[in-house]
Amino acid sequence: xxxMTSKALVPARRARxxxxxxxxxxxxxxxxxxASTTAPCASPEPTHPxxxxxxxxxxxxxxxxxxxxxxxxxxxxxxxxxxxGTELDRSLWCTRYVYGGGAPAQVRDPECQRNxxxxxxxxxxxxxxxxxxxxxxxxxxxxxxxxxTLRATKTGTRSGSPYEAAMIRxxxxxxxxxxxxxxxxxxxxxxxxxxxxPALWLNSDRRPDGTLNWPPEIDIFEGALNEKEDxxxxxxxxxxxxxxxxxxxxQREITFAAPEFNQRWTTYKAGHSLRDRWIxxxxxxxxxxxxxxVDGARxxxxxxxxxxxxxxxxxxxxxxxxxxxxxxxxGRHGIADEKFPTEFQLDYVRVYEKRRx
Ligand SMILES: [Ca+2]
Numbered sequence: 375x376x377x378m379t380s381k382a383l384v385p386a387r388r389a390r391x392x393x394x395x396x397x398x399x400x401x402x403x404x405x406x407x408x409a410s411t412t413a414p415c416a417s418p419e420p421t422h423p424x425x426x427x428x429x430x431x432x433x434x435x436x437x438x439x440x441x442x443x444x445x446x447x448x449x450x451x452x453x454x455x456x457x458x459g460t461e462l463d464r465s466l467w468c469t470r471y472v473y474g475g476g477a478p479a480q481v482r483d484p485e486c487q488r489n490x491x492x493x494x495x496x497x498x499x500x501x502x503x504x505x506x507x508x509x510x511x512x513x514x515x516x517x518x519x520x521x522x523t524l525r526a527t528k529t530g531t532r533s534g535s536p537y538e539a540a541m542i543r544x545x546x547x548x549x550x551x552x553x554x555x556x557x558x559x560x561x562x563x564x565x566x567x568x569x570x571x572p573a574l575w576l577n578s579d580r581r582p583d584g585t586l587n588w589p590p591e592i593d594i595f596e597g598a599l600n601e602k603e604d605x606x607x608x609x610x611x612x613x614x615x616x617x618x619x620x621x622x623x624x625q626r627e628i629t630f631a632a633p634e635f636n637q638r639w640t641t642y643k644a645g646h647s648l649r650d651r652w653i654x655x656x657x658x659x660x661x662x663x664x665x666x667x668v669d670g671a672r673x674x675x676x677x678x679x680x681x682x683x684x685x686x687x688x689x690x691x692x693x694x695x696x697x698x699x700x701x702x703x704x705g706r707h708g709i710a711d712e713k714f715p716t717e718f719q720l721d722y723v724r725v726y727e728k729r730r731x
Contacts (some may be wrong), residue, residue, distance in 0.1 A: 382673045395687050444656060444670040449726035453546040456722045457522040462515040469506050469515065469544040470495055472579055472692065473586065477495035481504040485545055489584070501700030502537040502572065503530060520721065526570070527715040529551035541696030544727065547579050549680050549690040550661045553730040561721035564597045566606055567651035569572065569709030571598040571698035572625045572718035574655060576691040587682045589614040592664055598704035606647040611666040611674055612640040617683035629663065630675040642673045652721065695720060
């Protein structure tokens with residue numbers, strides 16, 4: 375598998391560190407080693423008050439319970455988990471990446487582990503391994519009171535991985551076409567713990583011929599919190615652009631940015647903490663564009679084609695939510711071990727589809 379043999383393909387969600395590399399201009403490893411003495415990873419930017427845009431123009435419709443929702447008109451629900459049961463619904467979710475190479479699965483599921491794959495439990499240089507039960511036998515996916523809690527504990531026993539944490543990967547697969555667009559939304563609560571990196575994102579699944587490739591990737595949000603360059607009032611939003619496969623120029627092509635969005639670092643700065651409180655994050659995804667929303671406000675839109683670097687259409691996306699720990703982005707200024715165990719919570723995940731009539 376090219377993914378597993380070529381390190382160049384492995385680092386999903388690495389754009390942030392690439393950006394650091396550009397800022398200091400001396401290579402990422404050196405930059406990270408010198409991070410505390412060189413330029414910061416993100417530049418300060420002004421914040422401005424903003425009004426939610428998505429719901430301000432009559433686009434919002436009542437949901438089944440009669441509540442107003444930020445979902446634009448014309449969309450129909452096609453996938454959802456409200457987390458209203460007593461345990462993770464494994465008919466909907468796997469708990470490892472689609473790739474192989476990780477520890478044997480603790481929960482066997484032929485839909486999740488195919489041809490020896492579906493076991494990968496770590497990406498990049500993060501310090502956690504994704505498990506269902508930690509080394510103490512504690513369940514790390516907890517469903518109660520309508521909420522999924524993805525837990526992280528400092529209980530790791532494997533070399534280089536002192537933490538154990540939870541992730542989910544949807545069995546549901548989707549991607550837009552010329553006639554079909556998607557709106558993905560989730561209500562989430564992120565930990566206010568230095569060194570954590572909760573994220574909600576889309577990655578391409580396996581193609582029918584069995585191959586995997588990367589990019590594409592869309593980060594609905596990444597909540598890396600190192601408390602210096604990346605603070606509690608910030609989220610990183612954006613897709614992985616690595617070639618002319620994803621955009622015509624091969625560079626990020628932003629078509630809209632709220633004043634609170636830093637285009638250089640692709641970070642949204644809310645002006646108030648986005649941790650330890652419920653927030654609603656969303657994207658509207660069409661065949662050639664992604665728009666990102668936080669709490670109903672449109673933050674950024676960019677052109678994006680769900681294609682490999684070769685320009686070939688990529689396999690449909692699965693939806694991922696995970697609580698990574700440490701590494702050279704989130705963990706570059708240490709990890710607040712005194713606040714562990716910690717958790718990333720989801721009230722719901724919903725995918726809506728709109729077909730051209
Ligand atoms: Ca719920």
